[in-house]
Amino acid sequence: MQVASRGDGAIRIIETVSLRLYDTATRGQREFIPVRSGAASIYVCGATVQGMPHIGHVRSGLNYDVMRRWLHHQGLDVTLVRNVTDIDDKILTKAAEHQRPWWEWAATHERAFDAAYEALGCLPPSIGPRATGHVPQMIELMQRLIDSGHAYAVDCGDVYFSVPSYADYGRLSGQRPEDMQQGEGAGGAKRDPHDFTLWKAAKPGEPCWPTPWGDGRPGWHLECSAMATRYLGSEFDIHGGGLDLVFPHHENERAQSRAAGDGFARYWTHNAWVTLGGDKMSKSLGNTLSIDVLLTRVRGAELRYYLVSPHYRSMIEYSDAALSEAVAAYRRIESFLHRVRERIGAPERAARVAETGLGAEFAAAMDDDLGTPGAVAAIHGAVREGNAALDAGDRDAAAAAAGQVRAMTDLLGLDPLSERWAGGAGSRADAAATAALSALVADLLAQRTDARARRDFAAADNIRARLLAAGVVVEDTRDGATWTLKDG
Template structure:
């Protein structure tokens, strides 16, 4: 089976065939850095990072562009409320987003363009649209003519969102000067006193939200590219307007449109206005970064993810089951040397990997892919218990390969390195031993002393000394105290 993705515009699964063989081009609507990111913001980053990793695993050369909308009404409002320059406010919170992406193991984009750095490309876009009769200047602003595009033979306004022309509400403020039709949207906004402005042939001003992404996407990925992604809330008006202005300018633009679902609380979208924001730094006081990533990526990307502390902890526990199996193999069969455990090739050579590949090729079905991983973990633990060393090691290598696609390989340096550690090997060993000790503590709490003793015996056999103290379990290497 080949990769099939759900295309929002087609409202169906379509086989992924790239514009250029062996190359995949992806544009993701990134941050509008008005505040510290919450987990609803970064779910999109994790979801499309999984897509990128799966494309890479299938041998594609991936160009991945994730923009920053660093000029926006919300940024100007927030900066003014806090008495800060708009550019400083945007830059400060852009760094917060970068920290959050990095903490969750989201691969850095191929490039991360900012809107304010691409005004030249936006001017070119507006000139093309005006020349083709689908945009007009008015009192220093420039607007896209929705009715003109809809009346054109090739006009397709509404094809992405399903909005009918008589239902269109752009949600723009009523004071935009010179707009002919309320359904039109601003490509360029005339300068207002005290606001930042850039020069154009039609007057000083600043870019409209939708124009920014069309200009940046095509500048880096070409007039036609493979995939445009973003949150479901961007489908209208943002993505509909992007598609309209790009097609009206003569560009093929995105061949696939992918949209991820929201993180919800009590059935409502997580947002500042609802007062139910959970910032990434806050959540990371409750779980490790890899556990938060596992949680955010565990549901199908198109589904809603209902947040609760209990659901977060259940996801963390599920990740630890994977982690513990890998650690058992390293400690029991590889003398505690994590570097001796490789990563298998992903191919249809056993049931678990075949099921994983099939799930990922069906629109990135991560819940089924995780079921395959956990099935392999169960088989691997059984092999360890029966003394089938070669089977257990091969299974662990397969589990690493599958988990790496989801960005949660327990032995990835992203999750095993800690600032200030003596060396990477000791850091990895510390994480491995701590997980075993946690399992031992659970067994003792459940009065399963046979399992607790077996875990301790395994650690001793691997050269790990365990001491039960008033402050909990402590470990050290035999003949070495840390």
């Protein structure tokens, strides 16, 4: 626990937790110290709902879902805000191309994103505010910026942020203002070519809202500053999103918020991209992999495992082979828990990750900037020890390992025996079928183990062949036999 002074001279007590996060603004890890004792506040830039979600889109949601779970595990009351950008140039263009109302187009794809997050096991955000619902907060923020000399309105109704007025501009992305391009054109009305748009004057046929400076619609950067402070206060803990948002979006958010007098985010975290053929996955490149398509090939838990196992700051180069490897790895975890359930009974999830042994390895990895690769390695280590204990007849050790595996996978949103994932597609019929299959396979594998112990290898091979013909692949490992369902 530490004592810190607020700007108004008051004293506040702030707690430390064991988590260290890589902060984009400082280019290094920092100990996580929440603004408010016992609580954590996170704002995540969510979807611009112009089209169907692909795995590049949902990676961010998954990463911050893991962060939220880990902070909650450490005893913090977590508020996570994930916004929806439902008004944008791209949305208007796409809706017009398909001859649909812009609001219908946005709502349709917002529902698709919600379904994708749910299918991959994301907890719902504390709130998912839409940009169009927060125009009053945007107007208030613009007025504060204009009053303080950091923004200006022009005759046509546009409102701009004055980049030269804010001396700290460029700190987040590590760039000099003179080297930056906003990507929105210089514009004859701008006082400086580096200034960026807060409010866009109305154009014929476009949606608009009234303001003191004329009718129009919000600029992208303004939206998030208004929504973040509306729900999390003038200063909050973590602002996150994809790496591609560092500049200009997050740089501009930080500038306008701090110029207005808000402390805004204390930590800035960014997840890397999912790439395909070396390029960032995006609709404009035509190299997307939609969630709907992938979920016809693998289960939601398996796709989640594929996306959260790498470190959130590492690029994921998508390939079918890598996805298949992730599926096989997840099924090894699942197979172990099914073996324990069939031989001993359903393992109880440990109340918390142990402070010693493999639990400590998991916790240390997660505390080191949410190091999911090390955390997943700890899970597989517990699976190996549990399988060995099961084969040796040590029921207590096997049950303890299974409980620990359930606890660790739960903190990643991946517990195979949880209500969310136990049924495969989520139905009771699927759950019953899975349980029946597990029991039958476990019995045949036990017979195969007995045959191998008698050195009756012909009988053992026959059992393996029968399972393979039924679509069950048996793999002999140093920790015993495991099984998975054959792809396709």
